[in-house]
Amino acid sequence: MCRSVLGIGSDIVYIPRFSRLLLKFPINSSGFQRLTSKFMHPVETECLNDLLLKGQDCTTYLAGIWATKECMLKALSSFVPLQSMPPAISIYTKLCYKTNRTGGGPKIEFDPRFPKTTSSHAQFYEDYIMGRNLQVLLSISHDNDYLIASMILRGSETE
Template sequence: MGILGIGTDLVHIPRIAALLVRQPHRLPRRVLSPFEHPLWHALQSSEQRVRFVAVRWAVKEAAYKALYPTFIPTWKELSYLPPPSDTRGKPSLLFLPSSDRKASHGVKLHVSVTHDGEYAIASVVAERVP
């Protein structure tokens, strides 16, 4: 076991809001994984949707930094998911590469996210596991 890499990213939430106003469906289609789309569609307010996309942008950028150059993930191969509603667990970050890419076996991702006011910050540690 050992650390494969670490990554951090900071997102200015108003920038994401402006992108969503100009092209409300393009950014979510590009950035969100198949697991994240239903969660995004279930959100009622535009403010919730903006924050949702901003957090995932930060998480995925941080994960890319932590995994590179061993892995080069795409946006949709990473999924930041809330804990199951029946638990008091933490959110999880999944790396599920498409079948024609290098498998992610032996990698565990640890993620921490915070958002306040106009900013969202994510940190990711990629760990090699047996």
């Protein structure tokens, strides 16, 4: 099957912005939970909790999740009609989540439960995610104060 580039998204994050958010909303606070619930999928929240249990700094992890979700929204907006798009919060928290490949590189997984958890947008999932056999190519890089994410969505064209 021939795959075409359907969408491209990129985002750059100033990591100290996330450091300031962590100072404003300490990790065990309800404010922190409210903040992360606006852009993190439950699978990502589990990974975050694992990092915290190990005593690791989560600033870059949070920045990477945010940048990835922004990339996804921008890339989907490249080919999905506005009237078919779910709200951004549904894309961020229910449609997909960032994990890592065996070698450590980032990858995106689409949540197969999305049509059930967001039934009003089940048709979007069927038409644009599964129907296009969507493949996500994601790259994340960070250096000092900046993190950049780039995403390409490839899939089959409509008939």
